[in-house]
Amino acid sequence: MAKLRVAANIDKLSELLSQQDVELAMLIHGRLKNRLRAGDFRDLAGKLLEEAREEDKLVRVKVTGPGGEYRLYAYKGMIVGAVGETSEGVLLGPKALQVLEDLREAGVIDIWEVDISALPGEVAEALGAARPSEARPPPPRGWIGLELGGFRVVAIHSEKGALNYILRAEAPWGEVVALKIPKLQPGRGVGGLEVYRLVSEAQAMARVATVDRRLLERYLDLMGYTRDLASTLERRRDNVVRVYAIHAPLRSYERAEDYLYRPPFAAMELADGDLLELERGEARDELVSALAGQVGGALALAHAIGIGHFDLKPANILYKRVDGAVMLKLSDFTGYNRVDGRFVVNLFTPEYSDPLLIAARGRGVRLDSDVFNLAALLYRVARGAPCYCIWALNLYLLSLITNRPPPDQVLRLLTSRGEAARYVEEVRNAVTLAMRERLGASAVLDRLRARYEECIRSNTSRLREPLRSALRRALTLNQRARPRDAVDFYARNLLSLA
Ligand SMILES: Nc1ncnc2c1ncn2[C@@H]1O[C@H](COP(=O)(O)OP(=O)(O)O)[C@@H](O)[C@H]1O
Ligand SMILES: [Mg+2]
Missing domain, CATH: 3.30.200.20 (Phosphorylase Kinase; domain 1)
Structure with missing residues (x-):
């Protein structure tokens, strides 16, 4: 009797078929998978295979199993197909697999859309007819x-x-x-x-x-x-x-x-799209005002009632055009989690996240982290690129925490401008040294604090007022000097930008 094994993807299927004792393997999916788990199917498949070995023609067997009805097809000693009453799924013998593999290699199919016309004519016809119309x-x-x-x-x-x-x-x-x-x-x-x-x-x-x-x-x-x-x-x-x-x-x-x-x-x-898309067509100054007034205001509203966002980035700010005017919409509060009355954050975006939060591994989150996040976003819109002082620091803090080097691709992007390269180098050296001394992220941050603040000062020096003071106030690592929350930031800084 044939030994029947089940595979959920084509690599696993190949692996099974290369095992000596397996004559028959099955590629399954969706509903069929659940139904075939019943297992008492094995004998039927074995019998079918035997029968097909003797006769040089397509053999079709209707099977009523515990979960419904299936049709099995065998041809020249191999099982070429199984179609469930309501489902998608193909049962394959070693030769049929070859056909399938060739087609896959040629890019004609993906795993679930077998081009049955490439199977022997008779088989293809039968399978085509048997294919359930509502397969999804x-x-x-x-x-x-x-x-x-x-x-x-x-x-x-x-x-x-x-x-x-x-x-x-x-x-x-x-x-x-x-x-x-x-x-x-x-x-x-x-x-x-x-x-x-x-x-x-x-x-x-x-x-x-x-x-x-x-x-x-x-x-x-x-x-x-x-x-x-x-x-x-x-x-x-x-x-x-x-x-x-x-x-x-x-x-x-x-x-x-x-x-x-x-x-x-x-x-x-x-919405009509997100800030990433909008940025390409809109004037920067107008976008800065809209971001400060509309998104800053929405964030202040959230903070006023005790809700934080913690993942502000261009993909999470949506927009809609209303009578020709751009209306920004704050979205994706996935970062908002509360456990035992405290905020918990576990998603970081190196370009915009608060380094203090990363160094603390997301624990002890305070609303001023959101303010930092918003300011980093304002910077990006105003200058057309994320602030490298923040980005590089976060990348290396994350690298220290996860014990993995920052991705080369990102580093290349980051150091493509001259001034950034020197700063990145300094941050990397500090982190390398810390690793040798077995220091944690907070200690590294302490060492880099002064360098970071200097970087922010120089990077914001070309921005106009009052944007410059707003960003300097929010992007500091001195938590006590930051706006306490978005209400504070909005009332004291953002209103004058809107
Ligand atoms: N309400 C919406 N209207 C239009 N596009 C949306 C909407 N919500 C999300 N999107 C688009 O889908 C993307 C992913 O959605 P998001 O809510 O940010 O999920 P995730 O938590 O996976 O980031 C967004 O970046 C945005 O481009
Ligand atoms: Mg998102």
Whole structure:
């Protein structure tokens, strides 16, 4: 009898087939995978193979297993296909694999789209006829056309986020909106952490975008600000991406089926694009004003009610054109996590993150880190490139913490300008020395403090006022000299820039 083994990808399949005792291996996917786990399938596959060895023709067997119906195909002693009632999946013998490999090498197929016309004619025909009409590719493509919690998915909007897919979908009220769905993490799938993050992010955004005016006044009053500020900030509610729905049942997403048909998602307003795209077409000065007034105001609003962002970067600032004017929208509060009433940060972007936070490995986060982040972003928009004083320092702090050298590619980018090269060299030397002395990141930071402040002073010297003082105030490593939070930064610095 043939020994049946299961593979989830083509490399594993090749490996199995090269083992002496395995005559038959199977490439499986999706629903078929779950159903075939039942295992009592083996005998049938073996019998089929024997039968096919004797007859020089296509053999087809209908199998009714515990989970449904399958058709198996064998040809000249090899099993060439299996098609599940509702699913995608191909069962392959050693020769069929060769055909598949050749096609893959020629770039004709990817793993799941076998070009069956390249199989022997008779087989191809039978497989074609048997192919289930509703076979779906895996997510994110498989989501297109599905209705998820009342939202009909029309397209994939963005796959570039590290943690999430963004889809475009039609809401029950006709508006085309964005659906945010956590990506499967290698070896882990989507689990409690991803769902928790999605929900806490969406709730944070919704709270900022709908904050009550009287509550805001009360908070600001307690912090010592006037009512005028409350009315200015209240208008910034529109500068946070609006959340329409959170659909996040707490369940396990291990089964591909659940992730495809019932994924956790947050539905929100669809923006026209992000700051990375906008930067290419817009005048810098106008963008600096918009960033300071609109995003700075939205961040101040968040801070006023105790919500931090902690991952401000161009890809997380969206925009919409309203009557020709650019409206910026703060988005992606994925960095916002609260554990036991404290903020916890575990995502760092070397170009913009607060070095103090990196040195502390994300612990003891304070709102002034967000202010630093916003200032680093303002610098980038004003000068057209991230500030290398921050970028290089963070890269090496991260390298010290993770014990891995910074990526060459990034270093090349960073040192492409003359003044930067010397600074990068100094930071690297300090970190190398610290490694030898077994010093931690905070000690390194202490040694580099003065050099960093000098770097910031010189780098901001060509900026006009009041931008220059705003950035110098926020980008210092002296935490006590920084604005305490975005409300402080907004009231004292950003308002005059807007
Ligand atoms: N509501 C939206 N409208 C339009 N584009 C969006 C929207 N949300 C996100 N995007 C795009 O998708 C990208 C990734 O989304 P994001 O929320 O930042 O997820 P991640 O946590 O994976 O970074 C963003 O950089 C942006 O370009
Ligand atoms: Mg993002």
